[in-house]
Structure formats: structure tokens, C-alpha cells
Amino acid sequence: MSSTLGYGQRRLVNEIVKNTWKVQDPSTVKLSVNDFLYVLQEMQDQEGKKHLEGGRNIMRGHNVFRNFAQHLLYRNVANYDSMVLLTVTRVLVRAVLQ
Numbered sequence: 019m020s021s022t023l024g025y026g027q028r029r030l031v032n033e034i035v036k037n038t039w040k041v042q043d044p045s046t047v048k049l050s051v052n053d054f055l056y057v058l059q060e061m062q063d064q065e066g067k068k069h070l071e072g073g074r075n076i077m078r079g080h081n082v083f084r085n086f087a088q089h090l091l092y093r094n095v096a097n098y099d100s101m102v103l104l105t106v107t108r109v110l111v112r113a114v115l116q
Contacts (some may be wrong), residue, residue, distance in 0.1 A: 034060045
């Protein structure tokens with residue numbers, strides 16, 4: 019099964035070429051292999067948001083949720099780690115006192 023470029027991906031390629039090479043008509047630009055690889059890299063970097071939105075905005079949509087979930091996970095891991103350390107200390111103190 020082969021997939022073709024949709025309208026959104028074509029628009030993204032046009033915007034990347036316009037923003038990078040500062041041209042009005044992206045079809046007139048001749049790309050080398052390195053230029054083509056750069057365009058592919060920019061398409062994959064957060065799905066090209068910085069070219070479509072006019073700036074790089076890292077706190078959008080699922081990124082906000084992902085950062086929030088990561089914060090909760092790290093906070094809970096830190097609390098669990100502290101709880102384990104406190105429990106170990108109590109066990110050791112009880113063992114020494116007995």
C-alpha cells in the first residue's frame with residue numbers, strides 16, 4: 019500500500035520552503051539532497067508547527083497534557099522514594115532499639 023502526500027502535508031512543505039529560503043513561489047526552488055532532508059526533518063519536528071503557526075510553541079495540545087502527566091509521575095516517584103527511605107529508617111531504628 020502506498021500513501022501519497024495529502025493537502026496538509028503539501029501545504030506544510032510549501033510553508034517550510036517559503037520560510038527557509040524566503041521565496042514566494044516554492045515550486046521555483048531547486049533542492050539538493052541535503053535541502054530535501056532538512057525539509058523532511060522539519061516536517062517531523064512537532065509536525066511542522068513552527069512553520070504553520072509562525073513560531074515555535076511547545077506548550078500546545080497533547081504536549082501540555084504530556085508535561086502534566088510527566089510532572090505527576092515524577093512527583094509521585096519522588097514521594098514514593100521518600101516514603102521508602104523513611105520506612106527503611108524506621109525499620110532500622112526499631113531493629114537497633116530491640
